[in-house]
Amino acid sequence: MLEKLGEVLRKATDRIANAIFLDKNLVDSIVRDLQRALLEADVNVILVKQLTDKIKKSAVDERIKGIEKKEHLIKVLHDELLSLLGETKKLILQKENRIIFLGLYGAGKTTTIAKIGDYFAKRGNKVALIGLDVHRPAAKEQLQQLAEKNKLDCFVNFEEKNALRAWKKFKPQLKDYNLILVDTAGRHTLDKELVNEISTLSKEINPTESILVMPADIGQAAKKQAEEFKNILKITGVIITRMDSTAKGGGALTACAETKAPVYFITTGEKINDIEEFDPKSFLSRLLGMGDLQSLLEKIKSVTDEGKQEKLKKQMEEGRLSLDDVIEQVKSMNSLGGFEKIKSMIPGLGKAKIPENLLENQQAKITKWEHIAKSMTPEEKANPELLKKETSRISRVAKGAGVSASDMRSLLKQYDMLNEMIKSGSSMDINNSGMPSQKQMMKLAKKFGKVKKMRF
Amino acid sequence: MVMFKFLREKIKNWAEKISKHEEEKAEKEIDIEKLSKKADKIKKEVHLEPSLDKQLRGKTIGDSLRSLEEDEPKKEGFFERIKSKIQKVKISEKEFEIYSEELEMLLLENNVALEVSEKIIKELKEKVVGEEFLKKEIEGQIKENLRDIIEEILIEPFSIVDRIRGKTADQAKDPYVILFCGINGTGKTTTIAKIADHLKKNGISCALAASDTFRTAAIEQIKKHGEKLGIKVIAHEYGSDPAAVAFDAIKYAKRNFINCVLIDTAGRMHTAKNLIREIEKIAKVCKPDLKIFVGESITGNDIIEQVKSFDWALNIDGIVLTKADIDEKGGTALSVSYILKKPILYLGTGQEYNKIEVFDKHKFIEKLGL
Numbered sequence: 001m002l003e004k005l006g007e008v009l010r011k012a013t014d015r016i017a018n019a020i021f022l023d024k025n026l027v028d029s030i031v032r033d034l035q036r037a038l039l040e041a042d043v044n045v046i047l048v049k050q051l052t053d054k055i056k057k058s059a060v061d062e063r064i065k066g067i068e069k070k071e072h073l074i075k076v077l078h079d080e081l082l083s084l085l086g087e088t089k090k091l092i093l094q095k096e097n098r099i100i101f102l103g104l105y106g107a108g109k110t111t112t113i114a115k116i117g118d119y120f121a122k123r124g125n126k127v128a129l130i131g132l133d134v135h136r137p138a139a140k141e142q143l144q145q146l147a148e149k150n151k152l153d154c155f156v157n158f159e160e161k162n163a164l165r166a167w168k169k170f171k172p173q174l175k176d177y178n179l180i181l182v183d184t185a186g187r188h189t190l191d192k193e194l195v196n197e198i199s200t201l202s203k204e205i206n207p208t209e210s211i212l213v214m215p216a217d218i219g220q221a222a223k224k225q226a227e228e229f230k231n232i233l234k235i236t237g238v239i240i241t242r243m244d245s246t247a248k249g250g251g252a253l254t255a256c257a258e259t260k261a262p263v264y265f266i267t268t269g270e271k272i273n274d275i276e277e278f279d280p281k282s283f284l285s286r287l288l289g290m291g292d293l294q295s296l297l298e299k300i301k302s303v304t305d306e307g308k309q310e311k312l313k314k315q316m317e318e319g320r321l322s323l324d325d326v327i328e329q330v331k332s333m334n335s336l337g338g339f340e341k342i343k344s345m346i347p348g349l350g351k352a353k354i355p356e357n358l359l360e361n362q363q364a365k366i367t368k369w370e371h372i373a374k375s376m377t378p379e380e381k382a383n384p385e386l387l388k389k390e391t392s393r394i395s396r397v398a399k400g401a402g403v404s405a406s407d408m409r410s411l412l413k414q415y416d417m418l419n420e421m422i423k424s425g426s427s428m429d430i431n432n433s434g435m436p437s438q439k440q441m442m443k444l445a446k447k448f449g450k451v452k453k454m455r456f
Numbered sequence: 457m458v459m460f461k462f463l464r465e466k467i468k469n470w471a472e473k474i475s476k477h478e479e480e481k482a483e484k485e486i487d488i489e490k491l492s493k494k495a496d497k498i499k500k501e502v503h504l505e506p507s508l509d510k511q512l513r514g515k516t517i518g519d520s521l522r523s524l525e526e527d528e529p530k531k532e533g534f535f536e537r538i539k540s541k542i543q544k545v546k547i548s549e550k551e552f553e554i555y556s557e558e559l560e561m562l563l564l565e566n567n568v569a570l571e572v573s574e575k576i577i578k579e580l581k582e583k584v585v586g587e588e589f590l591k592k593e594i595e596g597q598i599k600e601n602l603r604d605i606i607e608e609i610l611i612e613p614f615s616i617v618d619r620i621r622g623k624t625a626d627q628a629k630d631p632y633v634i635l636f637c638g639i640n641g642t643g644k645t646t647t648i649a650k651i652a653d654h655l656k657k658n659g660i661s662c663a664l665a666a667s668d669t670f671r672t673a674a675i676e677q678i679k680k681h682g683e684k685l686g687i688k689v690i691a692h693e694y695g696s697d698p699a700a701v702a703f704d705a706i707k708y709a710k711r712n713f714i715n716c717v718l719i720d721t722a723g724r725m726h727t728a729k730n731l732i733r734e735i736e737k738i739a740k741v742c743k744p745d746l747k748i749f750v751g752e753s754i755t756g757n758d759i760i761e762q763v764k765s766f767d768w769a770l771n772i773d774g775i776v777l778t779k780a781d782i783d784e785k786g787g788t789a790l791s792v793s794y795i796l797k798k799p800i801l802y803l804g805t806g807q808e809y810n811k812i813e814v815f816d817k818h819k820f821i822e823k824l825g826l
Binding site: 039105106135142146 | 561564565566567569570571639640641642643646670671672673674676677679680681684725727752754755756757758759762778779781782783784785787788807
């Protein structure tokens with residue numbers, strides 16, 4: 001995600017920082033690279049021109065006492081990029097919340113609603129999903145199935161063909177919920193009929209927030225869409241979807257900043273927890289390869305179960321883990337959104353060159369490990385050393401799990417490594433908040449960084 | 457339809473601007489010519505000092521012209537003759553660069569991907585720089601050159617209906633198989649329903665394969681379309697092998713003498729390698745006659761990456777661009793055509809089944825105002 005753009009931006013700052021003298025030629029070529037990168041990221045043409053003009057100007061004219069010009073230029077670049085992304089505004093829940101989701105067809109409204117529902121349910125809210133997309137075939141089924149999968153309450157009526165009437169039917173049942181998420185049909189602002197439908201619906205629902213769902217790969221049309229949705233349908237915030245893949249979201253993000261529609265979340269995949277709060281600062285720092293610890297910690301918080309954490313902490317203090325714990329640990333890492341995502345958030349790792357397949361293979365290995373663990377006796381799980389002492393056990397378990405002996409060995413190695421980490425002092429102890437501290441995360445990151453040494 | 461409104465206007469303004477500028481340039485040349493002639497004359501008559509000659513040359517065009525006319529209103533015919541000689545203008549490389557920057561900006565603004573707009577400009581440069589144009593024709597000439605380039609980029613679409621008829625007439629047994637691919641949420645399922653409807657109206661029987669076994673309610677969605685259109689949908693469970701679903705659908709079609717099988721696949725990000733491999737497998741198993749990429753006409757630069765990776769995996773035969781009713785820029789059509797060198801077959805223009813248009817290259821170019 002965003003790697004190419006990040007690379008160019010990093011290169012630009014590096015080139016400025018390493019320049020002996022900032023002459024016009026250098027600035028021009030940096031500006032050209034920047035322009036290309038931003039345009040390829042679908043940032044509005046006019047905005048790109050403004051930004052690069054400003055950089056050119058400050059490179060040539062401005063001089064601030066006490067600061068070297070290079071540093072000044074890097075700061076200008078950083079500030080300008082930040083202002084392109086707009087200001088932070090979080091979606092803060094009130095006592096009662098009714099949020100209505102709007103957007104073009106296929107932007108990902110329904111999937112996003114399930115993600116948002118899950119996100120806030122995990123944070124102690126009582127969430128109801130309401131399916132009012134009466135137009136697209138099977139839209140309600142989709143919402144219902146997503147809700148079932150993620151244990152959320154969902155209200156849909158398969159017979160009702162009128163969104164307003166459907167809402168009126170559900171309304172009396174919604175008193176117990178403090179967060180009501182309303183799914184609507186895909187529409188664009190030119191379609192008067194659908195705009196009218198939403199206006200009457202809005203009047204009846206009286207939403208606390210109206211959120212526009214917008215795909216990241218939208219091009220130069222982004223601004224117009226954001227503007228029109230904001231003006232006609234009174235959008236209060238935006239969620240940008242499909243931020244994974246090669247789409248850079250430049251169009252969508254900058255359009256929102258320009259129209260002053262705050263971006264609350266970005267979503268980055270098909271899994272339920274592929275959603276992040278959007279913070280321009282941490283987004284930019286990730287883009288520039290500086291990592292984003294805050295988001296990672298936030299994510300860890302959301303997926304780890306407190307009870308399990310407690311148990312793990314105890315065992316860690318005792319200095320030993322069973323194989324089950326190791327697998328549990330690795331699995332919870334998986335539910336963070338996989339290694340690919342964690343990688344992008346750990347400082348220094350974004351830049352590190354990790355062989356493409358390594359992370360993917362890792363994921364495949366973990367599923368194997370689960371099978372292995374299931375084929376082992378409780379005794380073996382508690383003391384994996386047994387396997388090493390009596391190697392016939394290895395071949396037995398391998399047969400039972402349908403894996404090769406080398407898969408077994410790699411698991412044992414991983415287990416040894418984790419155990420060693422725990423034994424080698426209290427470096428991995430868990431602090432009061434139940435989470436590794438920032439410093440420990442950095443250490444971990446370093447370890448990850450040396451991938452070559454660390455064979456999974 | 458609002459589509460392409462922006463690009464058309466922009467291109468028009470741009471071409472006008474160039475011709476205007478060239479006109480001014482020509483006039484300037486005339487003026488200088490006039491001036492120096494005039495100056496020579498005055499020099500002879502009044503024995504002016506050389507420095508004044510320079511001054512005269514340096515004067516603004518308007519002033520000198522006025523003074524000229526006041527001085528010598530009778531000799532217009534002479535000047536007219538000079539003027540017509542200089543009316544042929546050449547565009548130098550440097551000048552082109554100035555214009556091209558503007559053209560590039562307007563292409564980019566209209567959602568043409570960076571890579572593609574750079575190439576368009578390079579081609580235009582080769583055609584225009586150094587050529588002589590009559591001043592009056594310069595606008596038309598440049599437009600014509602641009603039109604030629606775009607005409608080359610866009611490939612004449614073939615008719616799916618004809619192809620299906622062609623195949624099913626030859627070998628009465630095998631159905632014509634069409635595989636649809638694309639990223640999430642571009643409108644594959646809706647497009648399939650529209651095309652199935654379109655084929656049905658042309659007397660071609662269809663079956664749909666619900667090979668999107670991943671997304672929630674995807675199977676229900678295509679089944680509902682099938683019900684509405686009265687077309688058989690072959691589906692398995694969620695999570696089952698999409699290639700097997702497609703295979704079964706083809707088998708079903710063979711047995712029941714159905715002409716065409718449309719395979720709906722799950723939306724997949726072109727960066728998810730495993731999923732791309734999965735669709736490769738579907739293609740291997742069912743050997744589609746036609747592989748169609750479904751993209752959004754509002755997608756920006758990312759469309760290039762999308763089509764490239766799908767083309768690399770599947771070798772795409774044609775493109776459908778959806779949501780064309782929202783798009784007023786039209787640049788994406790140029791981008792995909794240029795990268796894939798494959799025709800755009802249809803444009804999706806709305807939610808109803810009949811909201812699908814056969815892509816008309818000439819109409820598209822006409823709409824651009826070229």
